Amino acid sequence: MRLAPSILTADFAQLGEQVRQAEKAGVDWFHLDVMDGAFVPNITFGPTVCQAVCRSTSLPCEAHLMVHQPERFFEAFAQTGVKRVIVQVEACPRLHFALQTLRSLGLQAGVALNPLTPLSMIEEALPFVDLVLVMSVEPGFGGQRFIPTALERIRRLRQVLDARRLSIELEVDGGINADNIRAVREAGATMAVVGSAVYSPTCSVEACVAMLRQALAESVAQ
Ligand code: DX5
Ligand code: ZN
Secondary structure (H helix, E strand, O other): OOEEHHHHOOHHHHHHHHHHHHHOOOOOOEEEEEEEEEOOOOEEHHHHHHHHHHHOOOOOEEEEOOOOOOOHHHHHHHHHOOEEEEHHHOOOOOOOOHHHHHHOOEEEEEEOOOOOOOHHHHHHHHHHOOOEEEOOOOOOOOOOOOOOOOOHHHHHHHHHHHHOOOOOOOEOOOOOOOOHHHHHHHOOOOOOEEOOOOEEEOOOOHHHHHHHHHHHHHHOOO
């Protein structure tokens, strides 16, 4: 299971240090939550901060664009050093064009689904993506509770990917912590976004990552 900390709940007053701490603790990617205040009721950051994060780590970074008409910004994100851009299917009526454009810019292409968006909305897109992001919270904020019905959606998507022998990354995003990451993995996810479970006021980054790894190791033992 690959771990991708979301920097959304990191301490932005020392963002570079927070990124280095997570890299040192043994994560696999960084997940950068870009929000426009229109597709979601929150505004976060744009290409400038993404570029600063990419400069602070040797690990790959993915930009999760919770943004209307995201294709307006693909060129800008291609310049930041991110390896992958994930668009929301609900914000992308011209999805084929968006995914092809991302790949033509040398980026991996990902598509995200909000918690109640039918999986059928992305089934035709599977041949054109490198990753599917299953949202397990309503996008907009870190620190929300995991929506349990996401597990059944992950299982169904895993069945579709396996039946079609597609080696696409199945990533889950929102409310994941040491208590539920085992269930997320066993449902068929291959990658987990972890925000408040890594950047927390009560636990060091190193200890948080270790707890997540410990929880995953237990699932193998049992
Ligand atoms: C929510 C973002 C998620 C979120 C994850 O809109 O897409 O990446 O920051 O944070 P946690 O893990 O705290 O739910
Ligand atoms: Zn996200």
